[in-house]
Every structure is written in structure tokens, then in C-alpha cells.
Amino acid sequence: MPQPLNLLKETPSQTAGPYVHIGLTPNFCDITGVYPEDLGTVMVGEATKGERITVTGRIFDGTGTPLRDGLIEIWQADASGRYPGPTDPRGGADPHFTGWGRCPADGETGVYRFETIKPGRVPWPDGRMQAPHISFWIVARGINLGLNTRLYFPEESAANAEDPLLKRLEHQARVPTLVGKREGQTITFDIHLQGPQETIFFDI
Amino acid sequence: MTEFGINTPPETGAFLPRDRNWHPPAFTPTYKTSVVRAPQKALISFDNSLSEVTGPRFGHNLIGPNDNDLIINFARPGEMAIGQRIIVHGRVLDERGRPVPGVLVEYWQANAGGRYRHKKEGYQAALDPNFGGCGRSITAEDGSYWFRTVKPGAYPWPNGVNDWRPAHIHFSVFGSGFAQRLITQMYFEGDPMLKLCPIVNTIADPAAIEALVAPLDMSNTVPMDARAYKFDIILRGRRSTPFENRREGN
């Protein structure tokens, strides 16, 4: 037997279940007084640099029914393309922007909504610039391991066309599943878990 | 002083790929809800960019004094949640065995009778007026966390006609990068309901299921107060960067 490599195994995932709100957004489900506020509800303040946008939409299951129990987290760069906090080795991000949002789907309509700013461009590992995008992470009852996808912007067709990730996708016909629909300052990004419009999900 | 402490910059390398045979697959028909919620096309793989290796940070000042005590954090003044008092503790490590300090761990659970405080809950077990069911910690320099709670009860759920969840606590864990984001459930050693659970059994490998079962830890029991269970959480590790090719000028 050769020497062992001593790598541990990642803790296996289990579904977030129907009561994920109790843990992650307790105030949303009327468990008040434990935390002053739910995390991730406010991403921007008055001093935040950048174009204010609303990102909204729904998550649809394979029957076309919106998920009313899902929860989405997003992570994005600031207006200059830098990630907040110490994990971006370049530093220098806008101190008035969190970069991170968390939103439960509405219990009746399934709509999620983030008030944020449009992100700047972030480099790919080889130095080429990616198109502006927002990373999504989706959990819900019936989802055994959180799903990762990205939102791109429809007004960025030139940047999208040269995006190192979008460009290399074999099935270009699926790229539109990653591009939101824009009306004024509102970008609508519906996520389809199954079906002909199934959103591209990533193994990151 | 540790090499990867809270006050030193986190690692920034790309993550080791996820072993998707170790995790439950998306489509698990015995867990019925997964059938219409499982993506049917292949996931698209790509090596991490900054968007995946970076992630949100939460400061220790986020945490209130009772956030990790579910026995009192929702209770009326002077009162306590009912149930078997337990301490759950462990460390958050990465696949390389390094502690992951300064990360947010959130947990939620049913009360001692197996009832959640949630309007969609349909089980007739009684609500405990002094139990909310949520708590949170930020890991210390050595990756450790702990909280005090009551042992949750098993509960029935609409899947098969007579499916019951084993006692469990839900966990949500951040790492230093968004690609480490993980939600899972902790189970209790010796629970006969474990092998009957369709959600547990979405995991194929018995060794992976065992990784979710917390052993009773009498060495950390507080006499006359609470028994302890130990639950270590392993997040994805990063590739070590010393041997990576570097572009000219980097």
C-alpha cells in the first residue's frame, strides 16, 4: 500500500428542507427577537457606488410551478469588479457594498428580489475579462445539493459574446437561460429547474 | 498564531472538485419532491475564477450573546425550552484538514417533540412557547464552534404514507469562498430511524451517511446539565498553489 494522501471527504450535502427559513431568515417566518434582522436583506446603502438595479424572478419546477419554499443567495463584485472583503487578493472594493444577498421566495408568489448594483467585470484566471455577472446559489426542499448558476446582463451583448465561460459552452442555444430580461432598472431572471428552458447549472 | 487565522488573508486558490458520487444526486425518486426539482441536463464544469474563490465574510460582532443557546434565545425571561439538554460542538475543517476560522455556521431544528415553529408545519406535536429553533456561531481560530440546545424529536412528513425523519439538526456553513457553500443535516448516533429515512438514503455511500452521524461525546458532557455530541464539518479544500504555473509577470 502506498502512503495515504490524508485528504478528508467533504461533508455530504442534505436538502435544506421546507423549513430553511427558520435557520436562515427567521424574522421572515415570524421567529422574531432572536436576531435583530435577517442576514443578506440589505446589500447597498446611500454611499454605494454604481448603478442601482433590482434583480427579481422566480424558480420554476419541472411542471412550471414556481417554488414558494426556495431560498437564493447571490454573490457579486462591486461596480469596479472587485469582491468585498479579505477574500479578493486585489483588495480595494467599495466598503459600502456587501456583495452578498440572501432572499427567500415569497410564500405565495415565489418571487425573489434583490436591491443591488450592477457589478463590474472580473478577470478570468488567464486575465481575460468576464462579462458582468452575479453568482446564484439555490436551495430548497427537494434539492439535494445547492445549485449554482449565474445571471448575465442583456445590455452587455458584446461582453457576453467574449466572456470566457459563455463562449466555451457547447450548446450555445442554452446561453439565453443565463441572461436576464431588462426593463428600466429591473432585471428579471427566472430559473427553470427542468424542461426545455432548463437553466444552465454549473459544477463550480 | 495560526497560518490561516482570522487576521491573515484567506487562501485564494481554486477549490478541489466536488465528488458528486459522495453527495446525493439531484434525482432521487424515493424522496419524491426531488423528481420535479432535479436538473436533467449535465452540470457545466469550469475551473474557478475570482467569482467562486471569493465569498462573504461575517464578523464576530454579528453574533449576539445568546445566538448559540437555543434553550434560551427565544424563551421568555427566566424560562427555558423543554427537552433533553445537549451541547453540539465540533470544528469546521477543509479537505486538507486545515481549520476554517471566522466562518458563519447557522443551525435550525424542530423542538423536543419534533415540531417546527413554521406556518407550513403540519405535525400535531405541541409547540414549545420557549423554543424558536434557530442559532448561529462564527468559528474560532481553530475552526471550532459550539451551541446548546434540546435534542430534537423525530417527526412524520408527507412522502410515503408513514415516513418519519430521524432526529436531526440542519446546518448551513459558509467557507472562505462561495463555492464552499454547504447545507447539510446532522444526525444522532444510534438512531434506529436513520436507515428508514428517504432523505438520508439519497446518499448512496454508507461511509458518507456515517459522516453525518454525530457520536455521543461524554468527554464534553457538562455533569448535571447537558450531554454532548460532536459534529465536525468538512468543507471543500483548495488546490495548493506552490506548483501552479504562473503567467509572465505574475
Ligand SMILES: [Fe+3]
Ligand atoms: Fe428538518
